[in-house]
Amino acid sequence: MNAPSERETGVGASVRRKEDYRFLTGSGKYTDDVQIPGQTYAYFLRSPYAHAAIRSINTDAAKSAPGVIAVLTGEDIAADKVGGVPCGWLITDVNGQPMKEPAHPALAQGKVRYVGDQVAIVIASTYLQAKDAAELIEVDYEALPAVADAREALKPGAPVLHDVAPDNKCYTWSLGDKAAVDAAFAGAHHVTRLELTNNRLVPNAMEPRAALAQYSRADDSYTLYVANQNPHVERLLLTAFVLGLPEHKMRVIAPDVGGGFGSKIFLYAEDVVLAWASKKINRPVKWTAERSESFLTDAHGRDHATVAEMAVDQNGQFLAMRVHTVANLGAYLSTFATSVPTILYATLLAGQYKTPQIYAEVDGVFTNTTPVDAYRGAGRPEAAYVVERLVSAVAREMKIDDAELRRRNFITEFPYQTPVALQYDTGDFNACLDGAMDMADVAGFPVRREEARSRGKLRGIGFSTYIEACGLAPSNIAGMLGARAGLYEVGEVRVHPTGSVTVFTGSHSHGQGHETTFAQIVSARLGIPFEQVDIVHGDTGRVPFGMGTYGSRSLAVGGSAIVKALDKIEAKGKQIAAHLLEASASDIEFKDGKFSIAGTDRNVPFAQVALAAYVPHNYPLDKLEPGLNETAFYDPTNFTYPAGAHICEVEVDPETGAVEVVAMTAVDDFGKVINPMIVEGQVHGGLAQGIGQALLENCVYDRESAQLLSGSYMDYAMPRAEDLPSFRVGNRVTPCTHNPLGAKGCGEAGAIGSPPAVINAVIDALSPLGVTHLDMPASPERVWKAIQAAQQPMQAASQPA
Structure with missing residues (x-):
């Protein structure tokens, strides 16, 4: 390939990525590629129980196994006074009290709280020797009742995970003027109410998590190679809050990293154990997760149960919104877990609309499941899903066109102060919607719907006009909101x-x-x-x-x-x-x-x-x-606010419930764009993830045992090329007013705007049959069941008295 000329490489040019040559030729260097003389290999023994007391651990046989160098447990790490894994964001509850912050030991001590919890580490000369030796460890567990659903965890008599949170509640947090919202609802012409579930997701980056720790006696320092998205924060948490080391005594290197989507932001327990163990045995220690471990232990995403209401006047003008969300935090607090369903979620509930009053209340709940934290979009997709599903439901109930209802309520003057803390600096929401409608040929949809009906298919169209907050800042405001680091x-x-x-x-x-x-x-x-x-x-x-x-x-x-x-x-x-x-x-x-x-x-x-x-x-x-x-x-003075309009068309087979996305259009405003080709690729990837959540992906736990039922690709459906249409994407530009590039951010947009557009399209397709609600994922089984449930009352009504 010829090198691009200077004219072709400036700002606004679609330059081919210079890093791709090494990736495509196998010359990338990932954590698992790093080899250090004398390195050893680690395997983690993990709990098969979601909730159990540890009566005893016998490691004698494992220590005697071929190639084994060390077997270490929670007792060993506690004896060395190694701290637990910290949470990076402090939330204050509605009563002004700090959240409940239970200890998170890097190796289980006395109790395990989810399937996959680390019980012991085996270090050997080879990975297979370590894995074989782990099978020789005898752990005497006393199984305890478990709970996987956050709503069930709040009920009286539910199993208790942590003594500091006897009701399993980390916090109840709120934002907005409740009295003003209640008053607006009391005088409303119409109220729309939805109960929504934002399904739990497993991140599934191409490269599983990996780490390699090396201790040097020469200068009492550590080097940690790790697949991580922010190595300085990893170092800060690991040294200052866990190991009690000066930061300059640890070097963290994140080499080539094969995807993250948020799941590699965090300090994980494995990183702590490896660093500690490398000094313990005075040799480098490497661990690379198997894919099954990733399913069990990579921080999961989403998992919200929400009741949302919108009050409107007779013309469809929004008067107020009321939202209550139960957020599943999992068994322990991951690095940014507490901020996702609060600061990063409720502050976006205004969406693109000038809703005068909004009140949100969030319960953060512990359950016997993998910790939940930021996943592509981190709170913003959850907010957009609530807002855009609710807006389309209002349109349907008020018999107002989807686009028209949105236009009546769009914010059109900037800067705009929302009732949920954020101030949008700029935007042109009508321009994005106009562009998307033209590109999607919305005017021609009725003809396409009739043609689909002639083939026995139900065709639907769904809208989503989202906004997100990116470039989290400024640091002083973030600190007031609970961040324990600068931004x-x-x-x-x-x-x-x-x-x-x-x-x-x-x-x-x-x-x-x-x-x-x-x-x-x-x-x-x-x-x-x-x-x-x-x-x-x-x-x-x-x-x-x-x-x-x-x-x-x-x-x-x-x-x-x-x-x-x-x-x-x-x-x-x-x-x-x-x-x-x-x-x-x-x-x-x-x-x-x-x-x-x-x-x-x-x-x-x-x-x-x-x-x-x-x-x-x-x-x-x-x-x-x-x-x-x-x-x-x-240090930015404000967030940036990318926004856009996504329009989805689907066809549903009423005999099988199968949903096909036949068209997906996204017109976004990312501010000034440096490389259009890279931005388009980011949008495509986000749309694939969003469609995956809407139609396919679903992390499921057994209700009684809290065992992970979707722990492999046999049970967890990922989107493939055949599940996706050829995307139509476009952009409009309103530059950010407060950074020198005028840029807003693009990496998460596709995953934010597409899920509500897809589900709104499915409901539009099914509405002639009487279906008015469906939770993600809209799998064939769920769609078929919804059709059957809706048709039974219709059939009963048609029977003669």
Whole structure:
């Protein structure tokens, strides 16, 4: 492939990703590829019970097995005073009290609380030796009653997981003016009420979780290779809150990472145990999860049960919304678990609409299931699902066209202060809806519906107009809301003597294409060839302290930090150029890679300025230090607010209940777009995940035993190419007003807007049969049962008296 020309690599160009060559040729280096002399292999013995007391653990036979180096349990880690796994976000309940925060030991101590809980670690010369030896460990369990459903866990007499939370409730949290909402409902012309379940999901990144820990006696330090989305936060939690180490004594390296979707943001118990064990045996210890372990132990997503109500006037104007959600947190608090169904969820319940009053109440509940935390979108998909399902239900009950009802209630003036804390800076929701309707040919839908009916199929159309909050910030507000870390980002731009550049970013790429997008920004700004820009990330030993990648923050926050560093590079470059050109710095302009005296043709190229900075023979040493290397931290003043309109068309076979997505249209506003091709790929991936949740994916536990029933691909249905149509995507641009790039974020949008659009389409298809509600996933069995249940009353009514 020929290298792209400079014209083809600037901001707004669809540059092919420079990192893809190594991935496609097998040259990537993932955690499991790292080999250290003397390394050992770990296998975790996990609880087969969802809830049980540990009476005793006998490891004698395992310790004597071939190749075994050590067998360690909760007693061992407790004896070394290793702390438990911390939660990174403190929520304050409705009474002003802190949430219940039970201990989360890295290896179970006295009790196991979900299937997959870590009971012991076996370390051996090979992985198979460790796995075989684990079968020799004898654990005497006393099985205890278990509960998997959060609503059941709240009932009197439910099994209690933690002594500090005897009612299994972590918190009850609220947002909004309850009295004002109740008053609006009392005077409403019409009220729509829905009971919704947002189904639990398993992340399923291509690369399972993996970690390799190495301890050095020489300087009492650790190196941890780990598949993680934010290595600095991993290091902070692991050193300061768990191991009690100075941060500089641990280097965390996240090499190439094969996908994350949120599931690799967190500090996991395995990482703690491996780091501790590497010192215990004074040898490197590697662990790579089997796919079955990933199903059991990767933090799950979603799992909300919600009652939502909308009050409207006679014209369909929204008056107030009332929402109560029971959020399943799982057995322990994962790193950001508490923030997802609260700060990241309820604050988005305004959607794109000027609803005057909103009140949300959330119960966070412990159950005997895998911990639940952020998964692509993290609270925003759950909010959009509630809002958009409710809006379409109002439209159906009020007999108002879906698009028309939305237009009547759209926010059209900005900035706009919502009743749930957030202030939207900019947007054009009508433009996105108009674009989506044109692209989807909504006007031609009645003809397509009739044609489908002639084939015995039911065709439906569904709308979703979502908004999300990205680039979580600012840090001081986040701190007030319970965050236990800052939410800024860092960028370091290191210009080399020859004019090439290396950028060190606190953001992390695990598939998003940062090495290309960030290079485009730098290339365009400095006027240097795209190929002369390298991006470094994922290594706390090389990169200044940053916050990693999640919440579609990389470009809006990480990219803005790089731009601020480039501002400093340009400012210093102007002073150097002024000296070289014997002019005033205020007269120097920088454009297309050249520093020029304004109004003249006298100039020096960027590379000459860079060389002068490092070979300062002709240099203003009395004013400037040598070198051209600048670092900047960027802490946003507000969230960014991507938004869009998604329209889905489905066909349902009423004989089998099978649903086919025949068309999916997404028109989004991501602000300024750096690389349209990468953005389109992100949208496609998000749409696939959203359709997967809506129609296929469902993590299921047995109600009595809390055993995971969908623990493999035999039982958990992932979307395949044949399940997806050829997507139609478009974009509209209203630049973000408060970051230098005007960017908003795009990585989660597809997974936010598509689930309600799909389910609204399914219900529209089934509405002639009397079906008015269906929970995700709309599997053939569920759809068929809904059809049968709706037809029975109709058939009974048609019988003669």
